Amino acid sequence: MPxxxxxxxxxxxxxxxxxxxxxxxxxxxxxxxxxxxxxxxxTMAPLSADPDVRNAVADTVGAGIMREVDHKFDGRPxxxxxxxxxxxxxxxxxxxxxxRLAWDAGNRATHDAVLRxxxxxHDEAGLAGGPVTxxxxxxxxxxxxxxxxxxxxxxxxxxxxxxxxxxxxxxxxAGLRKGFHVLEVAGFWLPVAAVVFAVAGIALAVHRRRAVxxxxxxxxxxxxxxxxxxxxxxxxxxxxLPADVSxxxxxxxxxxxxxTLHTVAWLLIxxxxxxxxxxxxxxxxxxxxxxxxRAAEAKVPAPSRARV
Numbered sequence: 001m002p003x004x005x006x007x008x009x010x011x012x013x014x015x016x017x018x019x020x021x022x023x024x025x026x027x028x029x030x031x032x033x034x035x036x037x038x039x040x041x042x043t044m045a046p047l048s049a050d051p052d053v054r055n056a057v058a059d060t061v062g063a064g065i066m067r068e069v070d071h072k073f074d075g076r077p078x079x080x081x082x083x084x085x086x087x088x089x090x091x092x093x094x095x096x097x098x099x100r101l102a103w104d105a106g107n108r109a110t111h112d113a114v115l116r117x118x119x120x121x122h123d124e125a126g127l128a129g130g131p132v133t134x135x136x137x138x139x140x141x142x143x144x145x146x147x148x149x150x151x152x153x154x155x156x157x158x159x160x161x162x163x164x165x166x167x168x169x170x171x172x173x174a175g176l177r178k179g180f181h182v183l184e185v186a187g188f189w190l191p192v193a194a195v196v197f198a199v200a201g202i203a204l205a206v207h208r209r210r211a212v213x214x215x216x217x218x219x220x221x222x223x224x225x226x227x228x229x230x231x232x233x234x235x236x237x238x239x240x241l242p243a244d245v246s247x248x249x250x251x252x253x254x255x256x257x258x259x260t261l262h263t264v265a266w267l268l269i270x271x272x273x274x275x276x277x278x279x280x281x282x283x284x285x286x287x288x289x290x291x292x293x294r295a296a297e298a299k300v301p302a303p304s305r306a307r308v
């Protein structure tokens with residue numbers, strides 16, 4: 001194979017490998033991080049202590065309870081007497097161990113429901129054309145118990161209904177299911193392809209040391225692009241939220257879910273720059289030693305020819 005052709009193919013493979021680095025990291029994160037219920041619940045667990053998340057949950061649950069109260073009492077004027085107690089009790093409830101347990105249970109139930117719908121093409125919700133839902137009755141029951149223990153008036157009359165909260169719209173289920181299946185495949189093959197292309201590019205290179213440096217710099221660039229994509233994704237995600245959704249709470253959730261990706265991005269940048277710098281320093285030291293050896297050889301006088 002001609003050297004020029006080898007260099008061109010090597011450069012193309014290394015460039016392709018660098019391009020696949022951020023996409024491979026995203027696909028692997030979605031496939032092995034978000035798609036694992038245990039990891040998801042563990043990632044979300046610390047948010048139960050986040051003030052913004054607590055306030056958002058308290059406002060949502062409190063509003064839901066008051067809607068049930070209004071419906072139960074058929075519009076009779078009880079909101080003014082019960083509302084402040086409900087508000088204070090729900091906010092107090094978010095600081096208890098019971099809330100942390102309910103938070104983990106709710107996240108686990110939600111994640112299981114979504115995964116079941118995405119992985120099972122014969123899911124009942126999908127066949128019926130309805131959304132994927134989660135029952136909020138356990139959380140309402142725990143809040144009701146807390147209100148009763150605090151001796152809030154009419155707390156024992158708060159209805160505990162099996163309220164279905166839609167977490168995945170029916171119209172988006174088919175498209176999300178196809179995308180999820182693609183991610184499951186890409187989560188394995190994209191990182192493998194990135195490594196294979198990098199190794200092949202280095203092996204085909206005429207100057208392998210330069211190829212290693214280029215691959216390392218490409219890896220660092222891929223990590224930087226991943227970090228930029230996460231920052232842009234955060235801004236776009238928060239900008240598209242409905243007006244009634246707490247942006248600080250949503251930002252906290254986004255940061256928690258993408259914390260692993262941020263770590264991966266910095267690791268790629270650090271690893272790539274370290275390898276590139278090490279390769280350049282090794283080449284510099286080798287060239288210096290070679291220059292010194294040649295200078296030393298030039299100072300040694302040539303041996304005199306023996307006279308015949």
